[in-house]
Amino acid sequence: MATNPGTSRLIVPAQRGRRSVPLSYTLLDGEAARPALVFLHGLFGCKTNFNSIAKALARQTGRRVLTVDARNHGDSPHSPDMSYEAMSQDLQDLLSQLGLGPCVLIGHSMGGKTAMLLALQRPELVERLIAVDISPVNTTSSSDFPAYMAAMKTIDIPDKVSRSSARKLADKQLSSLIQDMAVRQFLLTNLVEVDGRFVWRVNLDALAQHVNKILAFPPRQESYPGPTLFLLGGNSEFVPPSHHPEIRRLFPVAQIQTVPDAGHWIHADRPQDFMAAIRGFLA
Template structure:
């Protein structure tokens, strides 16, 4: 799996993994805030951004994709920050290859199974894909019937592209994501790992709940949870400087 890779900065390697419907670009603010202290490596995960579209969205498969990139870049061990789906991928990498991760930071997700939070979004994306939409404005007019949150709508539309043939298309592997959604919403599996881990939760988000504590500590007994006040699920986009500072303090062993 030849994932798209972007590298910036110098220092200890820090891998950034984006969430569902995202790309390396979505973590740009975090990368810019950390590139002075780390060699920041941002990936587009499978079926996202500029990476290949393939069947299967299991966390075991996505973690294996990431491990191959680390091998390709000759990185033996690194720090990892993952948000949402990227956080679950990061956790699975830690569970499957604990020798490859020094410290782990997970953005607003727990290693548990979630319900279908994206049925309306997926239906909207499919409706746009099957339409005659060409421009982003065309796509937005259709998708707005399914997504009533302006910020989420704008985020999703970052994936809309006009091809060389003049037709519009989604940059994500929509069929693979829809077909693999049960894998995306699944829990992480494995044996407990002795890796220092920081979970960052948005105070306005319900992705990490008190009842998730047992599941977190069962797999990551060295985990701590910090709340980023005034943020929702996209905490890294809402307060990038603060989130980057918390990441840096934890990776520097000051938190």
């Protein structure tokens, strides 16, 4: 049964020439004998995206559940390096420190690519893998993220305004470039107050500089032999059938499952179906 969440930052040593950063995380308690569930959010997301799902799955499965802020996101440190190799190293060090390998890695979008790379690099740390609406293929054609970043960079909010006023102003300024209100609301979760000024919590400069790298996937030759689920949104175009051969090459035992009436953010659009798919894959 899940109990007290522990939220912390961890100081970890740099390894193998790549400097990892101490990721912010929340760990829900559960049975130590079973592989923990580890959730990795997507671009512009944070660990709290999975709060209610993490609590529900900890309760339903009795497992430990870890939610993590990627570097340059949430409460984790900023860094000029935004490569998947760096993000994988951050997570490897955190799993090692917490004694959570082998685990069940569940990654959405950018987090899914980090999860896939970690599974390919260190299969002994990953008991099974779930990639949520993402593939090990370049996603440039289906992504509006560069446009979102450009819109976020134009935001101008006066000092000393209230939080509600700041959000309204930012939403109005974003709306000229981003029509989808749900996307604007998601991006606005990154608006935070620092010393009386409202700023973006994500490291927008690093994300914008490396956006092509984030949308791509590092070329790999080795495959991951463990159980793998690619969970796709029925209304999403992020993983077209043309990506399936590369999925099968790198993840030879992968299952591909579609959640009807869900877009790219499956866990937000259809949380019950999302959790049911995870429980089914664990069974």
